[in-house]
Amino acid sequence: MRYLIAIFSFVLSILPAIAQEEASTFVEKGAIAYERGDFEGAAKAFNEALEQNGSNASLLYNLGNAHYQSGNYGQAIVDYERALFLDPRASDIRTNLEMARNATTAFEEKSEPAIWEKPLHWLSLNEWFLACGIAAGLLAVVSLMRAFLSGRKGQVSLRWVTVVSLFVLAIGVSALILRQGELDRAIVLRPGTEVRLSPFSTADVVATLREGQGVQIQEEHEGFYLLSKGWVSKEDLQKVCADS
Amino acid sequence: MKSHSQFLSGAIWSLAVACAAFLPAAVLAADVSVSIQPSTFGADQGAKLSVTVNGGSSDQPINPPIPDGVSLRPYGKSSNIQIINGSMTRSEAQNFVVTADKEGEYTIPSFEVSVNGETIQTDPVTFTVTAGGSAPQSLPGGSSAAPQGNAPAADSQSLGFLEMQFPARDREHLYVGEMAPVRITAFFPPRTRVQLTSQPRPEGPGFTLHNLSEEPEQQLVEKDGETYRAVTWYGGISVAKAGEYPVKVSLDATVMVRDQSGGRSARPRSPFGGSFFNDPFFDDFFDNAFTRVIPREVTLSSKGDPLEVRSLPTEGRPADFSGAVGKFSFGGFKLPADATTGEPQRVRVTVKGKGNFDRMSAPVLEPGDSWKTYAPKTEFQGDDVAAFSGSKTFEFSAVPRKGGEQRVKLTTSYFDPDTGKYETIASPEVPLDIAGEDLSSGANTMAAAALDPKQEKSSQKAKAPTQLAPLREIGVISSASLQPLLYHPAFQISVGLGILGIVAGFVIGGLRQRHSEPSRVAARAAQQREREAIEAAAESSKSGDASVFFDSARRALQVRLGSIWDKPAEAITLSEVRQRFDGDTAIVQFFSKADAVSYAPAGSISTTELDRWNRLLQETLANPSYSVKRPDTVPSNAS
Known part of the structure; x- marks a missing residue:
């Protein structure tokens, strides 16, 4: 029994390493295919690496490049936006994302945030969530310490921690409220994607969307997403963030 | 010893009595009879079909075969034991409610029933279905429908009818592709329960219904002296082929009708023998309370008046005509204030009016040889429930090919069905000074390549790698989640605990402070x-x-x-x-x-x-x- 447990533990410990090794192999294959001009082959290899390893900003960025070079701009925009979700301050991802948007003329209604909004975009959504979580935890600790500690000892330090935590929490919550739409953001994958009146493939078309255009998903219903103007087939859209 | 003989004699007598009691039933052969009551009933009523097994019980569920147009619904089982002159007979009846969609004579053919391991063949049963109730033969709305056939159904006891109306207009014809607004109304008796099982649909080839209101209006209306529950849809209808056709729509519904097979005798009469509970008011009340309802599937169809559909004339058809039929005008447009040759510009234009907006294509930017335009993004905003009138906004990219001063305008064409002529409308001209030199066709292609995904890949490949940031070198591959932290249970629990800690700290601190005042x-x-x-x-x-x-x-x-x-x-x-x-x-x-x-x-x-x-x-x-x-x-x- 002890041998079995030991073997099981060993297998469990080396599995991630094996997966990472395989992912590295696919990354190399993808890079070679990309250099050769086989962009579809490169995209396939990078996708395999993502499946083996899980999401990674650099991998997604490389995949975006491969899709861009294949002329698959909608998918490239999805990849770049996902890479930015994980690495929000990377200039190369932003540059290539802008190029992909220009390639499809999928101009964003509001591509650049206002000056006062810029600090709220310094961190990714997850970084803001983490900052808010840490600030809330610190406030909880400070609050409990103030409740149980008597006397003036350490009160000044606690006050500073409270002020800083409250500041971070206020900024973080503002950023998350302002950017909450990013949670349900999706990208149009195909040119001329049709927006229908009802969630049926035979329903009347009320609008068309450009490839690469960013949209906000409001609801899901049997193979269709509800946008502000109507319903779009799920096959024509891809969400940037993973589902809950 | 005596007790043993007494026991033996008692046992023999008991066996003899038991044999006397049960032998007749075992020895008598079982039989099966089928009856229907009443044997003549209306199309909006039902009758009770009984399959009675005498001298045993059925080994398997009884499923009588039914002819086309007849429906059968189980109505329960009953059993009976009779002892006459020492002979016991046991019978078991399986009951069904029979309804038929159309009048006529029907026969339930002979079928097999397995009783005590023996297969018994039944006799066929014939019944007659007459026209339902006292319904008149002509329908007030001129519709031709009732329960999936010719059975009349028009007064308060009928199952309903359908009407399609065009708004009043000067001409009696439509053009191919023209969308005409219609109002479709289904009329049902006011006190029946109705479940609509389909949307109204066009009958016959070439017709299409557009933008039917998803939630129809419902109201009680008076029509020809009768009250109906009217369900109304608004939408548009278009025809794809020229000719003269009957325009007809139909609708499926399930109407709950009261089962008349039990008749009024189904309600127990007053045990007090007085006239109070036998008042007609209580007849209605008890009938509604006790009488079963039978779902009747009906297809309602409108009358189908012939309509002339004309083809669009070829004479005077503009080159940019895309099939829009109606009356349109420009509702606004936005052109770039300045531009440079080769640089993509955004053009936004709104066309408003009445007609088939789905056939309206993006307006053309003129002078045409100075611009290259790309597929537009469109958005339609309907002004009425049927989306017959409204506005359609086009947003597209355009690349100026020629530099210098230009007077730019947008044009579009449509066919006006009232005048029978094509019309071309143009926006006011806007002066635009375009910087840069005229683009050669090659340069033009290069400039456009970044805009048009359908352009040849070779030109893109020649340009893109020089501008696209290169691949990243990936050493150690770390893994991160694309799922927002908000959705992680661990994060939710941590934040919840944090908030709980803050609240607890405030509450405890407050209590302690209060305590030390x-x-x-x-x-x-x-x-x-x-x-x-x-x-x-x-x-x-x-x-x-x-x-x-x-x-x-x-x-x-x-x-x-x-x-x-x-x-x-x-x-x-x-x-x-x-x-x-x-x-x-x-x-x-x-x-x-x-x-x-x-x-x-x-x-x-x-x-x-x-x-x-x-x-x-x-x-x-x-x-x-x-x-x-x-x-x-x-x-x-x-x-």
Whole structure:
């Protein structure tokens, strides 16, 4: 029994390493295919690496490049936006994302945030969530310490921690409220994607969307997403963030 | 031995009786009969079909075969045992409700029933279905429909009819592709329950219904002297082929009709024999309450008046005509203020009006040879429920090919069905100074390549790698989640605990702070001192020590009054107490007695008297006004 447990533990410990090794192999294959001009082959290899390893900003960025070079701009925009979700301050991802948007003329209604909004975009959504979580935890600790500690000892330090935590929490919550739409953001994958009146493939078309255009998903219903103007087939859209 | 023979004889007799009782049933052959009552009934009614098995029971569920147009619904089982002249017969009946969509004569053919392992063939049964109720033969709306056939259905007892109306207009014809607004109304009897199982659909090739309202309007209406529940849809209809066609729509619905097979006898009559419960009002009431309803699937169809559909004329058709038929105009447009050759510009234009907007293509930017335009993004905003009128906004990219001053405008064409002519409309001209040199066709392709995904990949590949940031070198591959932290249960629990900690900290801190307030501390100390004084008074009253008792009693009262008057307890003296209370109140007596015993030894006071004084003290402290009078039970000489 002890041998079995030991073997099981060993297998469990080396599995991630094996997966990472395989992912590295696919990354190399993808890079070679990309250099050769086989962009579809490169995209396939990078996708395999993502499946083996899980999401990674650099991998997604490389995949975006491969899709861009294949002329698959909608998918490239999805990849770049996902890479930015994980690495929000990377200039190369932003540059290539802008190029992909220009390639499809999928101009964003509001591509650049206002000056006062810029600090709220310094961190990714997850970084803001983490900052808010840490600030809330610190406030909880400070609050409990103030409740149980008597006397003036350490009160000044606690006050500073409270002020800083409250500041971070206020900024973080503002950023998350302002950017909450990013949670349900999706990208149009195909040119001329049709927006229908009802969630049926035979329903009347009320609008068309450009490839690469960013949209906000409001609801899901049997193979269709509800946008502000109507319903779009799920096959024509891809969400940037993973589902809950 | 005797008992054994008695037992044996009893057993034989019992066996004989049992055989006598059950043998006839076992020996008699079973049979199956099929009957229907009544054998003639209306199309909007039903009849009871009974399959009776005599002399046994069916081994398997009974499923009689049914002819086309007839529906069968199980109606329960009944069994019966009869003993006549010592012969017992057992019968079991399986009942069904039979309904038919159309009038006519129907036959339920012979079928097999397995009884006690034996297969028995039934006789066929014939029944007649007549036209339902007292329905007239012509329909008020001119519709041709009722329960999936020709059975009339038009008055309050019918199953409904359908109408399609075009709004009043000058011409009697449509053009191919033209969208005409229509109103489709289904009429049902007001007191029936109806479930719509489809949307109205066009009958016949070439017709299309557009933008039917998803939630139809419902209201009670009067029509030809009858009341109906009207369900109305609005939408548009278009025809794809020229010719003369009957325009007809149909609709599927399930109408719940009352099962008349049981008749009124189904309701138990009044056991009191009076006329009160036999009033027709109660007939309706009990019929509604007890009579089963049968779902009847019906297809309603409108009458189908012929309509002339004309082709669009070829004469005078503009080159950019895309099939839009109606009346349109420009609702606004936005052109770039300045531009440079080769650089993509955004153009936004809105076309408003009435007609088939789905065929309206993006307006053309003129002069045409100076611009290259790309596939637009469109958005339609309907002004009415049928989306017949509204506005369509086009947003597209355009690359200027020629530099210099230009007068730019947008044009579009449509066919006006009222005048029977093509119309071309143009926006006002906008002067635009375009910087840069004219693009050659090659340069043009290069510039456009970044805009058009369908352009040749070779040109893109020639340009893109020089601008696209290169691949990243990936050493160690770390893994991160694309799922927002908000959706991680661990994060949700952590934040929840944090908020709980903040709230708990505030609550506990607040309670502690409240607990340590000076006024509360003083109040608690006063309460403690008062308690101690009361205890000392009680003990001294038992021990008979009068001086200690009155001193303790005064202290208890001082503490209490001091907390009320917000004064130090020691500062409350007999003179102040006399000023605030009547002289005969117990509180004044306590103070004066305490003063007296502190300056002169107390006389002999019995423990009984002290006990009464102690009770008076308790009573005084318990009374919020402290105005307890000295009772007669306390001797006056004690003061």
